[in-house]
Amino acid sequence: MFRRALENKQLVAGLALGTVVLLLGIIGPFIFGDYAKQSLSMTHKPVGTPGFMFGTDGLGRDLAARVTFGIRISLIVAVSVTAIAVIAGTLVGLIAGYVKGAVDTVISSSIDFVWGFPLILVAVLAAASIGSGLVPVILAVGMVNTVAIARVVRGEVLGISEREFVVAAKSGGYSTPRIVIRHIVPNIIPVVLVLSSYYVAVAIIAEASLSFVGLGAQPPLPSLGQMVSDGRNFLRLNHWEATIPGGIIFAMVLSVSLIGDGLRDLLDPRLRTAVERAVNK
């Protein structure tokens, strides 16, 4: 199967891109130093200025230092939010889908309640209630993602529960936790994996969008979205201030999406080639 993984161009491209960005995020801050240090004599410098690989922003801060730290923030927020959402959502979905009955009705109604709501709106409202900062972002994104994941997991579990091997296990008298862990969970892992990658991407964009409008990570923390917003006024002067952070966000989301697409192609056993179809007629 690993060979097939390597053949999948999307997966490879996504992993390659993602690794580059990840490395930048991990190692960058160590190389580039303090993101908050201002040099009021060296403001708005372009890429390639000696000493400042990516240039500087309006307060003379090293863009490279800020961008690489910003990567960390985005990734930490996105991954932690998604991790919480996946765990919570999978649990909720498992319970709703396996236990069914009244429990399911209650859970499903709550899910439908939140389901159609745009992430950003929820986050904005959370910011209105709690105040700006990373906390409302994490809360809002986490909640909406949990619900979305729970919904899908529930659907899958419902489908799997009806299949013969589960019915057989149930009638064999196996205990519920055992059935769930040994039979159902392995079958939903592929779906959950693909979903996680999608929602990591969603979380990255949400965090960036919120920082862009001013809600989200507050200064001096260098959020990539906020950097784009700051740089927006200086497009003619030094467009790198907006282009680089924006480009990095794009690269992060693209790599995660590609990985997700690649994973889905890889794990979907229902994919059959035209050859097989034709011959099997």
Next chain:
Amino acid sequence: MTAIVKQALLTFLLLMLSSLAVFAAIRLSGGDVTAARLPASATAEDRELFREQIGLNKPILVQYVNYLGKVVRGDLGNSLTNNAKISSLATEKIKNSLILGGAAIVMVFGVGIPLGMLAASRRNTWLDASISSVSVAGMAVPNFWLALLVVWLFSSTLGWFPSAGQGGFKYLVLPSLVLAAEGIALTVRMTRSAMLENLSQDFVRTLRASGLSESRIYFKHVLRNSLLPIISLAGLRVGQIVGYALVVETIFGWPGVGQILVNGVLRRDYPIVQFFSLVLVVVVILGNLAASAGYVLANPRLRK
């Protein structure tokens, strides 16, 4: 049809609950209302008194009902920023957002579906590959960045379109394009995969065996079947557009609900936030309802 009536009732319930939730969330944090209205030298007792006067110490449900009563009567309160009557702002802002959102939705389906069909019919050619990769990229681009890119390209460099504000059709082009971008990309992908999936179904073979032309099969039969999943997710598209409108209106200075809401949150202008977030919640819920109704109408299995 009873399904739709049931849905409508549930939707109404949902509306009430959502607006209550929004209302409560904002009111409960409203300690700062006093900070905005009273001078900094006000004592704690003064604040308590003020609260009582405004009615902030009554139970939330009561406050909510009072608020609703006021809304129905047209008294939407005043903005804390400039004390303007919200009711006079409301129509203008809502109208502007509807124009922008409407244009975006038209583009999402009017551009997305044909492009997806094109990609499916030219499967595995360079045309398909380019359409597909552009849509993958389209989904990954954060739309505020896309907005900046688009402004830089079409406005600053080429000078074709204005970069901000509102005025005529020219002003609408860039913002609605940016707003629709992700929706278009998603619709292209969905249309393409649905068309391809349906093209390999057994019923297509039967239609061919009956002697129908390829184009009739494609445009009448395969398309009709492919539209189902697209319609089923149309509600999500509406929600998505509402969400992104917050950002897009801000960037392009489009004077709609999104822009005023974001400013309101930043400035802690609670009456503004209260009312306009309600508007958006209503739009999202109604949009979902319309999409569900559309799906039921489109799917013969549910019509009977």
Next chain:
Amino acid sequence: MITEAPLLDIKDLSVGLCAKNVAYDIVRNVGLTINHNEILALVGESGCGKSVTALSILQLQMSPPLFITSGSIVYDGRDLTKLSKSEMRSVRGSEIAMIFQDPMSSLDPMFTVGALLTSAAYAHQSVGKDVAEKMALEALADAGIEDPERRFNEYPFQLSGGVSQRVMIALALVNKPKLLIADEPTTALDVTVQAQILDRLKELSKNRGMSIMLITHNLGVVASVADRMAVMYAGEVVEMGAVSDVFDKPQHPYTTGLLGAVPRLGGAASDLTPISGRVPQPDELPIGCAFVDRCSRALVQCSTIRPILQVRGRAEVRCHNPVG
């Protein structure tokens, strides 16, 4: 004996699979004829190429990856393999019609039965709405549907398996074809419904003077419905003749094996003799006879020389050492 020209004459047809790393023939040098007013059964196990053969008559095979690599299919004086796309289209559904195995998935779920039927009518004749509807209702009645007006307005998901198959038959009958190809039309249906559908097909053939090419793996069906039969194995026709002749005196060892493996009422289980071994895959075919590894009558030349289809007695056989 006056023999008129056959309705459909397939000569030396080969259909190959051409994909990334593979290229082999699924159908090999198949020759078949169907005469006017007759029912020909095309018999064989799954994978023997009978469906692909049938599909390629109307160019309905999935191309890519399947391609007709040689041979001709002559209908009404024209070689169907050489027709342009629009010429082929005018043959499909009007001269030659086809029905398929799984009726539940073979009807477009978004359209009513009536809409599908009238579409088929409009595809070949410029008629008005009323005439087309009449044609549709007539076809439904001919297919044995009891309440045509009601079914006209129903959607496929509202129909049972048997009714959907009748709708498919109606679809095939609308433009009054001369040849109906039926690919395992009853395999997916209940046993009781199977018999009804087959009877109906037989009646239709007689009443309309329509020939039927019936593809099946069920010898019982062959015996009750068909006039002539052709047995296929590993992409080739190995025996062909009148049903009564072949059943009475099968000549190809595979045919004998097939008949010996059919349970008969009153017989004991020990009377069943399965054929040992398995069907060779298309990419592992021997140079000589495809059946050689499973044949109890194999001669030396069977492994190296591929036998040709020849007349022997009252039938045609492809064998170096036929029975009897």
